Amino acid sequence: MKFTINRDTFIKTLNDVSRAIATKTTIPILTGLKLDLTADQLTMTGSDADISIEASIPVTQDTAALQIAEPGSIVLPSRFFTEIVKRLPEKEMTITVTDTQQAVITSGQSEFTINGQISDEYPLLPEIAADHSLQLPADVLREVIAQTVIAVSTQDSRPILTGVHIVIHDGALLAVATDTHRLSQRVVRLDGAGDADYDINIPGRSLTELARTIPDTVATIDVRIAENQVLFRLGDTAFFSRLLEGNYPDTQRLLPTEHTTALTVAADAFQAAIERASLLSHESRNNVVRLVLTPEANTAVLSSTSPDVGTVQEEIAFKTLTGDTLDISFNPDYMKDALRVVGPSDVTMAFTSALRPFTIEPAEATSQFIQLITPIRTF
């Protein structure tokens, strides 16, 4: 195997693939990067068993200046290889693989020889049939991921909650995640989804990495779903993820249908107030802020206390406040995350009681996006 390539282009693709490469693994070969050179393209593969990323650089891509001397393949130790490639002196580099699975990397006057492994030992990526494929706009997918992964559980005690539940049905995609203290659900219409009907759970970490991997240049993402795998095609990159087994709990029944108090605020201003309050809540062991809503007096007061540092109290500027008086406490970090993914718009929070979850929705119901936060009982 032998090729010469533009180093910047190579590094860009290498960075994408590296996202999947395991630092710790039970399968040693997965700490490696697989390089596969055919007559018309170079393919790189990285995997940690949960996520696999395969990216290709075609010989036709101008910026790559890929010159193929001899096809072949090898697995190289990813960490060393990456460090080496990033520090090479020239714009171009050449990689030659010997019969003894050694890779000679040259660039200018610099030459490295590193030991590789035979690529036949690298696990095969799943084959996913093309007949069930679905097209999603990249920006929509990115938004849905950002809005739901925040609520994914980071605890292993309930593995199913470490994923985002995705239901595709009746021409719509519903994504929901919850860690039991908060829930985030987004529904988008799918044009041209036809009669696609899926109910899957994708690990939250996979989606986070996927969102980072989607290049700005890709407008449409091709999604293929199999028994226990999902494949996202982003241009020349294929992103595979394992699916979580098990049934996601029924979350629809948790969404309140009525409320007794409602508060509408500008998300960014409220976000800033929450951040001020959490300066103190973070110093206390409980991390609680308190919101006292008094529609009669037309006041909404946010406060927090740290026994060691002091207290903060702030009258919140709001657009509207209606309903009953309410005194509720919650974790400000959940609220910060929730407001962040709503974006710069007005949000409406709807409450039923101090001990019931409350909803957060964009005030203008342009998108079907609802979040739930459970309060903290303080007495």
Next chain:
Amino acid sequence: MLGRLPIIRHDERRIIHLDMDAFYASVEEREHPEFVGRPLVIARDPRETRGKGVVTTANYVARQFGVHSAMPANQAAQLLAGEPVIWQPPNFTLYRAVSDQIHGIMHRVTEFIEPVALDEAYMDVTRRFPDWPQAVRAAAYLQRSIRQETRLTSSVGISYNKYLAKLASDYNKPFGRTIITPEAAPLFLDRLPIRKFQGVGEKTAPKLLAMGITTGEQLRALSLTQLTDAFGKFGYMLYRRVRGVDDRPVAYARERKSIGKERTFAPFLQSDEACTRRISALAAEVAELLQSKQRKGSTITLKMRDGDFVTETKRVTLAEPTQDAQRITTEALRLWEAYGTGMLAQGIRLLGVTVSGLVPVTMENLTLPLFGEPL
């Protein structure tokens, strides 16, 4: 570059430091009158432990031979060779009971008590006894009442901050009572040998001596820069202390930061099964303590020490605080499986389970009823 550091001496507080005289040894002498007058060492007889073990404390007779706490029991035995030594293993249950009794007496004087150990506490009596003669009378009352009700002696120090109060109680032991007023403090500190400054020990003392410093007066002559260059943060502290400045409050009713239990095993535990059983038992005890203190915690720590004295402490932080025995056990056992089983070859001499990040049980982040619980 800094100019002169302004130092403000706050001397309006009235602080009492109470220190029981050779507490454990005195309690033993009270329980065993036949011990009085003989050298008494609170430790197991080194002949029974094949030379292992350290001195917990010793009575004044034994101290005259140079025996002190934390000394290897073997060494104490050499110092006391030929003497009618009494080796008494510590009875912490008894000491704790006596300590509780003494705390009861302190509570008659003030609620602002900061216990330092079973035998030592600071009290802030400013509010109730703002005048020096009143504060001194309160200290005398404590000594008298403790003496009458427990037949034990104590030494007290009275001053305007914790540092000086402790120096004062240490100044005249046993059964001493020393007062350091703001007026007397400079002279007292000037004359104090540097060894007596709290915190000046094995590392600092030789350095100071090498700098030609033997008294407080000479220490006070050093600049802040000289002290911080030589001793860092501790130098800054010394700079303040030698000027009679210590603004640390008496941390009364200090909230507990963690609740834990640990146990040493002899013989060492050799099997996974034995360790698992002990960890489960410790976890259950901790859960019970949490429940009795109305606390729950989110960080669970497992401490493991093997036969070679290699100690590992591993922790896991939960999303939600718990006081549930089952949960604490599960997490502790997970840590054991991940980190402890590899230590089994050397045998396990100590295991401990601790829960920290404590919050009152009443504080609870409610959960969504995802798994069939009623709404």
